[in-house]
Amino acid sequence: MLGIEGSFWRAIAVFRIASVAYAVVLLARAGGYAHPLAGWITIAVMAGWTAVTLVLYPSTRAWPLLLTDLGLTAGCLLSTLLVQSWADTASGAMPVTATWVAGPVLAWAVALGRRAGAVAAAVMSAADLWVRGGLGVDLTSLPVNGAVLLFMAGVVVGHVAQLAREAAEWLRRAAELEAMGRERERLARGIHDSVLQVLALVQRKGAEIGGEAAELGRLAGEQEAALRALVRAPASSEAREDQAKGATADVRELLWPYGDARVTVSAPVTPLVLPVETAHELSAAVGAALDNVTRHCADGTRAWVLVEEDAGRVVVSVRDEGPGIPEGRLEQAEADGRMGIARSIRGRMADLGGTASITSSGTGTEIELSVPAEPVARERGGRV
Template sequence: MSIETPFWRAIAVYRFCSLGYAAILVVEADSYGNPGPAWTVLVLMTAWTVFATYAYSRERLRGWPLLTADLLVTAACLLSSIWVQGFDGPRGTMPITATWVAAPVVAWAVYAGRRAGAAAAAVIAVLDVWLRGVGVLDLNTVPVNGAVLLFLAGVVIGHVARLAKQAEARMQRAVEIEAAGRERERLARGIHDSVLQVLALVQRRGAEIGGEAAELGRLAGEQEAVLRELVRTAPRPPAAESADLNDHLRRHASATVTVATPATPVELPARTVEELSAAVGNALDNVRRHCPEGTRAWILVEAEDGAVTVTVRDDGPGIPEGRLEEAERLGRLGVSQSIRGRVAALGGRVTIVSSPDGTEIEMVIVAP
């Protein structure tokens, strides 16, 4: 059940209670100029109360069309006091609607916050003050207590409703993080008992055997470290937040990898930063796999003209002509999916230039 549901139920109770109060006023009113129409207005108020209670209880119907209709019907019933009580009847007295007019103000406040509540209160309050003065907005002679209370109700209830919605969102996020944490712990136990132990064994035995097995052992060790970091990392906040690309790419720096970034932060959406960092990591993995030991690599970040360019360059032997096409044809889609695919999903492009002096991968995306 949404946090809004109790608010709408409370508004429904208020509608019926205030409708009962208006009915008592009609029954006991002997000064109405046209008592017959008073019952007509009361029937209309009753019908709208029943319909509004039903409509607001259905989330699919709850929206601006219903809110606008609610305000207009309430305003019409309020103005009918001139017809019921006579042109001079409403002057200085309570209209036929009594406190029933506050219902749409509270509904607007709960649905859209304090500003909407204040706007609805302003409409009803102006009509109420005008009605009590019968066409004269004289604040010195017309009682304005009701208008002030309407405005305060719209602002305060709207503010409380907004705080309640924010608290509900934070609680939901906390529940999701807790669930993700439990799932991560469960996966970590399973991975530790199987995959990580196998990778650790491959690394140790590869180092003992030497030769090509040593290279396999080194790669197994790197993947073990990456996997441990993956299961250890806590859930991150929603990707709508921004992050500094420079900070993420500096994590790739090592004895053989040099990172050059601008002096000022390069702020991008967090998801974009994560995808670019993953693409750079994949490019560096290719250097470690396919280039001689000790091959150096450089990461360069440039931000200008509304675009961000990340370049990964190495001084290895380069990619043999046709190797990328052959790998893609054989189903080995490392470069195609992990680099080109990631950047393309961000709306960017990738250019790969290779020669016997090294390979350069340029990733360009449009800065938001």
């Protein structure tokens, strides 16, 4: 559950234990300072709270625990007023808590991030200044090394802990995607060995027999192509979410699923990477163009989708062998309020800073979609 972050909490636990031991050594060497009983009581509280934090962190990281940790540590630091005299502090003695005061700063940083670590450092630094002022130390000449170190620890450790959490999340998602990929491969092998072979056999035999069997064979061929596209497609919403987080997507992976018995999709062997929103909008425009083929052309009309990169632009052409678009049909449809091509295709391309051109004749229609290829897309795609 904790993954990489767990190592931070183990390090904090070791630091707290070592700090208590260091405070014991300092107190013993100073002979208990001016008030030994108060000093040893403070040490006992520090040791007891250290044991509590070893049990509660990191499984419990709620605000009550974090606030209690900060408040109790500040209280132990303030107890220095009862343990030491002015002479002890003037001789350079550390507060009775010594380095133990950094414990809650580190805990806040790991649990809540660098800003929280800085806040905890500010609280502990203020308590330290209060103690030294209460013991009569001239604050204007007081070194600020301790406060600076606390702030640096809170900010740096908080930042590194956040990076560790992000890295752990990426590793988790990568493991999930790898597992899903293996499962798709297993299913693909099973489907290929059974369903796809049967559908291919039905298609072939139907074409040989002719008549109604030929129509059955054609339907079997369409289902075979659809299954093949499903097997090789990305892992649906999980893959799409991962692409969205990475802010880029390979256009080819979004266009492959359109391929079936009547639609042929052709693409380069190298990736064509675009910003994820651009890639999905381009794919949706292609889908709208293919829907028009289905609605306005005869059953079984063939269509071809070709995607390539040309002169810094990703270009997708959708061509069919239908009867074409009659002269004035698009203008009339737009005037009648039917905005399919105007919005689903041309509108999408305009929003992306791209273009959509339509060429039609009695032998078919070709829709060419073009969007700018981002520099990062060309670099990652391996094309210049």
